[in-house]
Amino acid sequence: MPAYDAIIIGTGQSGPALARRLVAAGRKVAIIERKLFGGTCVNTGCTPTKTLIASAYVAHLARRAGDYGIRIEGAVNVDMKAVKARKDAVAGVFRNGVEHSLKALQGCTVYEGHGHFVAEKKVVVNNSELSADQIFINVGARAAIPPIPGLDQVPYLTNSSMMDIDFRPSHLLILGGSYVGLEFAQAYRRFGSEVTVIEHGPRLISREDEDVSQAVAGFLKEEGIDVRVNSAIVGVETQGKVIAAKVESTGRVSQITGSHLLVATGRRPNTDDLGLDKAGIGTDARGYIQVDDQLRTNIPGVWAMGDCNGRGAFTHTSWNDFEIVAANLLDNDHRRVSDRITAYALYTDPPLGRAGMTEAEVRKTGKAALITTMAMTDVMRAYERGETKGFMKILVDRDSKQILGASFLGLEGDEVIHCVLDIMYAKAPYTVIQRAMHIHPTVSEFIPTIMDSLKPLQ
Numbered sequence: 001m002p003a004y005d006a007i008i009i010g011t012g013q014s015g016p017a018l019a020r021r022l023v024a025a026g027r028k029v030a031i032i033e034r035k036l037f038g039g040t041c042v043n044t045g046c047t048p049t050k051t052l053i054a055s056a057y058v059a060h061l062a063r064r065a066g067d068y069g070i071r072i073e074g075a076v077n078v079d080m081k082a083v084k085a086r087k088d089a090v091a092g093v094f095r096n097g098v099e100h101s102l103k104a105l106q107g108c109t110v111y112e113g114h115g116h117f118v119a120e121k122k123v124v125v126n127n128s129e130l131s132a133d134q135i136f137i138n139v140g141a142r143a144a145i146p147p148i149p150g151l152d153q154v155p156y157l158t159n160s161s162m163m164d165i166d167f168r169p170s171h172l173l174i175l176g177g178s179y180v181g182l183e184f185a186q187a188y189r190r191f192g193s194e195v196t197v198i199e200h201g202p203r204l205i206s207r208e209d210e211d212v213s214q215a216v217a218g219f220l221k222e223e224g225i226d227v228r229v230n231s232a233i234v235g236v237e238t239q240g241k242v243i244a245a246k247v248e249s250t251g252r253v254s255q256i257t258g259s260h261l262l263v264a265t266g267r268r269p270n271t272d273d274l275g276l277d278k279a280g281i282g283t284d285a286r287g288y289i290q291v292d293d294q295l296r297t298n299i300p301g302v303w304a305m306g307d308c309n310g311r312g313a314f315t316h317t318s319w320n321d322f323e324i325v326a327a328n329l330l331d332n333d334h335r336r337v338s339d340r341i342t343a344y345a346l347y348t349d350p351p352l353g354r355a356g357m358t359e360a361e362v363r364k365t366g367k368a369a370l371i372t373t374m375a376m377t378d379v380m381r382a383y384e385r386g387e388t389k390g391f392m393k394i395l396v397d398r399d400s401k402q403i404l405g406a407s408f409l410g411l412e413g414d415e416v417i418h419c420v421l422d423i424m425y426a427k428a429p430y431t432v433i434q435r436a437m438h439i440h441p442t443v444s445e446f447i448p449t450i451m452d453s454l455k456p457l458q
């Protein structure tokens with residue numbers, strides 16, 4: 001039975017980085033991957049979707065070329081085979097990079113197969129039983145498939161199988177109006193598909209403030225996406241060459257047909273086939289591995305990092321998990337999950353950059369707060385670029401003057417949000433940003449000046 005100092009299950013965003021740190025500290029490490037090196041982000045998540053979105057943006061801009069005084073003779077055609085080839089090439093660079101660097105890492109043995117616990121500190125992969133005093137679980141998550149009657153009888157797509165598409169679906173039905181669904185919706189609409197988004201709740205991206213949801217729904221509709229909210233799918237079937245979804249809305253059932261169906265209704269952790277019961281590792285009711293503030297499970301010497309611990313659902317949260325585990329184990333630096341500030345982006349065009357609390361969350365705290373907003377139509381840089389959709393919103397604690405949260409829906413919102421995020425980490429008052437001189441012309445140049453318009457949150 002090969003004995004290691006550490007076993008890492010999964011090569012997502014935290015596992016490979018931790019392997020490098022452990023090996024550098026002189027530990028003998030085994031890392032196990034059952035499918036694609038680099039996991040979701042690299043192969044079926046962030047990288048390929050943002051690469052597709054980049055192609056879709058070019059198609060969109062080419063159609064708008066006349067707005068900029070540029071004449072394109074003839075129609076703008078999307079070559080989906082070339083779009084997919086570009087996406088595969090970009091994802092391939094990262095996947096191969098992870099695979100080759102791990103296989104070349106002295107002191108690290110790579111196992112390719114499904115790893116699962118057979119006892120507290122024992123993991124089996126490809127009939128080999130490995131043991132280690134320290135085990136790190138980085139197995140990620142996959143698309144959750146809701147129990148809709150008939151769904152198992154139709155050839156539905158998920159974020160993973162969408163990666164194999166090298167053609168343009170004539171009409172893409174998307175089940176779920178949240179982050180994953182909306183990014184695919186806008187990209188495929190720009191590739192030329194008819195797109196219908198079916199959302200059971202009363203609005204899109206329901207975790208965001210209502211004004212954000214409304215603005216996003218507004219620009220998606222402007223591009224010709226059919227957005228159906230308050231619409232629950234109650235059944236699905238194939239009818240000849242089309243897929244028919246039965247949708248219940250305000251008590252009435254109607255039918256929407258499309259050529260393809262993408263299910264984007266959330267994620268579930270890859271913990272059901274991990275033998276966690278054999279090791280006594282505790283999960284919550286949804287299968288997320290329960291961890292403490294330093295990502296330790298209930299079994300001493302076993303940690304869970306990334307999406308499978310339910311403490312984050314992003315590449316950067318998984319990477320931050322690696323940093324927390326490595327800092328505590330190797331650097332005597334007691335970093336904690338509770339030190340981090342919520343931050344993420346939605347990569348529609350324009351994107352949404354988010355930090356800290358939403359306005360609704362601030363209201364719930366009952367704190368005395370200040371709010372300021374600015375429409376992107378007031379941002380010169382947005383005018384110059386011809387991209388003036390959206391708005392920026394910042395919330396501040398009236399007494400401490402610290403920033404509580406921000407939503408930047410607009411040009412470069414995913415980048416500009418970091419102006420606010422770093423001040424939040426510094427626990428500095430907003431007045432620090434107010435006195436900073438920013439570069440003109442940028443979107444960020446307005447962050448200091450919009451602080452002048454802070455008003456009490458009513």
Ligand SMILES: Cc1cc2nc3c(=O)[nH]c(=O)nc-3n(C[C@H](O)[C@H](O)[C@H](O)COP(=O)(O)OP(=O)(O)OC[C@H]3O[C@@H](n4cnc5c(N)ncnc54)[C@H](O)[C@@H]3O)c2cc1C
Binds near residue numbers: 042115
């Ligand atoms: C469509 C989409 C778009 C996204 N876009 C973004 C974005 O723009 N920004 C962002 O921050 N996040 C984004 N995310 C989320 C992001 O991809 C994940 O949060 C991130 O990849 C989490 O990584 P992880 O470390 O938890 O594990 P994962 O990347 O999921 O990797 C887990 C790995 O473990 C392997 N594995 C699982 N079980 C076993 C086992 N038993 N034995 C061996 N190997 C196993 C898997 O094969 C996989 O390679 C997106 C997700 C999706 C689905």
